[in-house]
Amino acid sequence: MAKILTDISRTFNEFLLLPNLTTEECIPENVSLKTPLVKFKKGEEPKYTANIPMVSAIMQSVSGEEMGVALAREGGLSFIYGAQSIEEQAAMVYRVKKHKAGFVISDSNVKSGTTLRDVMALSRKTGHSTVIVTDDGTANGKFLGIVTNKDYRPSKDNLDAPIDNYMTKAEDTISAKKGISLSEANNIIWENKINCLPILTEEGNLKYLVFRKDYEERKNNPNSLLDANKRYIVGAGINTRDYEERIPALVNAGVDILCMDSSDGYSVWQKRTIDFVREKYGDDVKIGAGNVVDAEGFRYLAEAGADFIKVGVGGGSICITRETKGIGRGQASSLIDVVAERNKYFEETGVYIPICSDGGIVHDHHITIALALGADFVMMGRYFARFDESPTKVLKIGNNYVKEYWGEGSNRARNWQRYDLGGNKEKLSFEEGVDSYIPYAGPLKDTLDVTVLKIKSTMCNCGATTIPELHEKARLTLVSDVSISEGKAHDVILKEIDNSYKN
Ligand code: IMP
Numbered sequence: 001m002a003k004i005l006t007d008i009s010r011t012f013n014e015f016l017l018l019p020n021l022t023t024e025e026c027i028p029e030n031v032s033l034k035t036p037l038v039k040f041k042k043g044e045e046p047k048y049t050a051n052i053p054m055v056s057a058i059m060q061s062v063s064g065e066e067m068g069v070a071l072a073r074e075g076g077l078s079f080i081y082g083a084q085s086i087e088e089q090a091a092m093v094y095r096v097k098k099h100k101a102g103f104v105i106s107d108s109n110v111k112s113g114t115t116l117r118d119v120m121a122l123s124r125k126t127g128h129s130t131v132i133v134t135d136d137g138t139a140n141g142k143f144l145g146i147v148t149n150k151d152y153r154p155s156k157d158n159l160d161a162p163i164d165n166y167m168t169k170a171e172d173t174i175s176a177k178k179g180i181s182l183s184e185a186n187n188i189i190w191e192n193k194i195n196c197l198p199i200l201t202e203e204g205n206l207k208y209l210v211f212r213k214d215y216e217e218r219k220n221n222p223n224s225l226l227d228a229n230k231r232y233i234v235g236a237g238i239n240t241r242d243y244e245e246r247i248p249a250l251v252n253a254g255v256d257i258l259c260m261d262s263s264d265g266y267s268v269w270q271k272r273t274i275d276f277v278r279e280k281y282g283d284d285v286k287i288g289a290g291n292v293v294d295a296e297g298f299r300y301l302a303e304a305g306a307d308f309i310k311v312g313v314g315g316g317s318i319c320i321t322r323e324t325k326g327i328g329r330g331q332a333s334s335l336i337d338v339v340a341e342r343n344k345y346f347e348e349t350g351v352y353i354p355i356c357s358d359g360g361i362v363h364d365h366h367i368t369i370a371l372a373l374g375a376d377f378v379m380m381g382r383y384f385a386r387f388d389e390s391p392t393k394v395l396k397i398g399n400n401y402v403k404e405y406w407g408e409g410s411n412r413a414r415n416w417q418r419y420d421l422g423g424n425k426e427k428l429s430f431e432e433g434v435d436s437y438i439p440y441a442g443p444l445k446d447t448l449d450v451t452v453l454k455i456k457s458t459m460c461n462c463g464a465t466t467i468p469e470l471h472e473k474a475r476l477t478l479v480s481d482v483s484i485s486e487g488k489a490h491d492v493i494l495k496e497i498d499n500s501y502k503n
Helices: 065-073 086-099 116-126 182-192 212-220 243-253 268-281 295-304 321-325 331-349 364-372 411-420 444-461 467-473 481-486
Strands: 015-017 054-056 077-080 109-111 130-134 143-148 196-200 206-211 235-238 257-260 286-292 308-311 355-358 377-380 394-397 400-406 435-439 476-478
Touching (some): 015 364, 065 077, 065 086, 065 444, 077 257, 086 243, 109 116, 130 206, 143 196, 182 206, 206 212, 235 243, 243 268, 257 268, 268 286, 286 295, 295 331, 308 331, 331 355, 364 377, 364 467
Parallel strands (some): 054 077, 054 377, 109 130, 235 257, 257 286, 286 308, 308 355, 355 377
Antiparallel strands (some): 015 476, 130 143, 196 206, 394 400, 400 435
């Protein structure tokens, strides 16, 4: 006979936090939102930690390379969408990793004798105004000179002349030797008022470039999520079908964390994908699994070796899985169940597996509720799709500026396979996601800063200055419909119709 859970499926909106004692230390400036992204043993540090507990959803309309850079700059993480060809996804990951590196491998290189016309064409193609001239035209050839767009005038100069006529020759270029630290390199850049410092081997071959703009970017964003080489940390979505080809391509492109993208993670296919990663890469490659909604699903993926586990079925704003298939669970109830099992697993094994609450965040305070219920970070689609940095264009519909936002289970998202794989065999029978508009919200940073401040402020009310402390101390209460009404502005005539505070 079927097992019936008598507990009602609850959502975030049905909970409120209760204040705890706020001590002197509890001020937003003292709050750290640092949170583990991958599993770790008790007493050890996780390999990856985010500085804000937010990641962007594995979706075409959310997580492209621009979001990858913008969110990592703010301390979060993007999972570049997997609903595209392996080559395109790997190229996006590669570009995020290349975007800002303390030590960059030069990717705009030419041979001596190359015409100015060809150099300009290369510059246009790579988007880089600095081009390096080496003896063999490779990134590790003998360094002969450097040319930037300030060295030539396209309208006046002879486009067929060799670049050697325009470049600053090696002997006149300020360079440094391999082995120099990043801060020493930055000092040389500042002292000499240059924009780019080539780092050379003892033999005079090019090794890296260090750019002034990268330094400034880092200074302005101390919260940035960077790897040991000062490159942005980036994730990528994968599926359980083409993983044998997709994962190696993403790993070669430099991806930091993989995540399986599925509305049903409690499956043998996910275990097989994790097995593939462990056989090929051991523990070096990190992989998240999901989505699950209960203790059983969590335990299965934990034992399969997942590095983090994603929770949520049917709660996404564009999701119609519950309507079309009658499967899913209220997001808060899912979290409560999974977190309890995670804590049990931690006690038993000493291994802490971070939990990501995926979907259904409508208001900023839902993030705090998710964290209070035990999530380590949240994945959001709608929230991020609204910003300039998502891959879609701003549209004007009537008097409103909007962006498009569609589910990965909608025909619109799934159609990439039909086109890219030259007519897919898999026939779609129904959709699990809708295609929609959402209000445009400008640059990511402006809204994110407010969201982060709200979370920190609420944590202070709860007497917590870290997320683990919030996990421990949070007290929540269920709310009735009437108390939800009481919590809104009521019985007054609002002077202005301004709903922005409701975010
Ligand atoms: P949101 O933040 O509420 O917009 O939810 C985003 C989440 O919805 C994603 O991270 C996915 O887990 C989920 N999702 C994305 N596309 C679909 C879909 O087409 N159907 C069902 N769920 C989806």
